[in-house]
Amino acid sequence: MSAPGESMEGLTLEQIANRLGGELVGSGQVVVRRLRPLASATRADITFLNREKLRPLLAQTDAAAVILPESLRGSLPKSGNAIFTADPYLYYARLSQWFWALAQPAFEPGCHVTAQIDPAARVSPQARVDAFAVVEAGAEIAEGAHIGAGCFVGRDAVIGPGTVLHPRSSVAWGCRLGARCVLQSGAVVGSDGFGYARDASGAGVKIAQVGIAVLEDDVEVGANSTIDRGALDNTEIGTGVKIDNLVQIAHNVRIGAHTALAGCVGVSGSAEIGAYCFIGGGVGIAGHLSIVDGVVIGGMSLVSRSVRQPGMYTGAFPLDTHANWERNAATVRQLHQLRDRVRHLEQHIESLKSEPST
Structure with missing residues (x-):
């Protein structure tokens, strides 16, 4: 039994270079069976180097081959085998997918006897539905889709080709997932948005959330993340968006293609995030901004x-000792007073400049 990400039969360096590109130096017939870090790689492994500070490890690693940046041409590991490429980290990412695919059991379509599938649902004969999953009336499961154990697919929901719902993830009524999407365990797509009006007594009156959530192709949603359905319009997640674990996406949010959100991000309702953005862990984004x-x-x-110009932005208060933090926080609270004092001094200096010299 091979370990996750390990291929029993392995791949030759020639196979790897032919498929993924790069310049192969050394023996193309060397077989590698898994990816490992530079420091712990063995003679059955291939590894990569993408940071200058790790360069001393190149002469020490026991790896069968190393993926190297083009800037290190002329440098080789002990094995004498290397693949030179413009971006070793990207090369590693693509190779990791290949090893992972080789280690997976063959996809076997069909529906488990304990799965609860409404007769009015449309499940492709080339899809797979695992034990105790529920698929409601009107739902569509496309070919190559895999609905994991204990998943829920609501009425009229659409699951696109090759999309994977890991065990105990949920897609609520009417929501649509494109091709090759991935929901990790516990992820919820289409939960009710947080919308309430206040009556005369101040009590909350729920606003029915009648929009849906739409995920375009190649979207990945991490474990226990939630994407709320729209209140009136839809919540829309663009092609290739990557969402980490424990992320909250509120109703009517729109996220552009290939944006990534790290863990514990919270995006408030009706915010719009552009394409190719990266939102770091724990970021809070207020509603109705762009x-x-x-x-x-x-x-x-x-x-x-709103952020109207591309670039990097940071608004976190840096970690410090508690005593320093208290002093700095006290200073921040007085910034407006200091600003007024500086303006007064500037005006006084200008007035002195304008006085005739004696």
């Missing part, structure tokens, strides 16, 4: 206004 394409938000920042 962030343009190509923005990076540093971890633990609070975004309380």
Whole structure:
């Protein structure tokens, strides 16, 4: 039994270079069976080097081959085998997918006897539905889709080709997932948005959430993350968006293609995030604002206004000793007073400059 990400039969370096590209130096017939870090790789492994600070490990690693940046041409590991490429980390990512696919059991379509599938649901004969999953009336499960054990697919929901719902994830009524999406365990797509009006007594009156959530192709949603359905319009997640674990996406949010959100991000209702953005862990994004394409938000920042220019933004208060933090926090509370004093001094200096010299 092979370990996760390990291929019993392995791959030759020639096979890897032919499929993924790069310049192969050394023996193309060397067989590698898994990816490992530089420091712990063995003669059955291939590894990669993408940071200059790890360069001393190149001469020490026991790896059968190393994926190296083109800037290190002329440098080789002890094995004498290397693949040179413009981006070793990207190369590693693609190779990891290949090893992972080789280690997986063959996909076997069909529906488990304990799965509860409504007769009015449309499940492709080339899809798979595992034990104790529930598929309601009108739902569509496309070919190659895999509905894991204990999953829930609500009425009229659509699960696209090759999409995978890991055990105990849920897609609520009417929501749509495109091709090759992935929901990790505990993820929920289409939960009710948080919308309430207040009556005369101040009590909350629920607003029915009648929109849906739409995930385009190649979206990945981490464990226990939630994407709320829209209140009136839809919540829309663009192609290739990657969402980490424990992320909250509120109703009517729109996220552009290939944006990534790290763990514990919270996005409030009706916010719009552009394409190719990266939102660091623990970031809070207020509602009804917009962030343009190509923005990076540093971890633990609070975004309380729209971001209209691409670039990197950070709004977190740096960690410090408690005593220093108290002093700095006290100073921050007085910034407006200090600003007024500086303005007064500037005006006084200008007035002195304008006085005739004696």
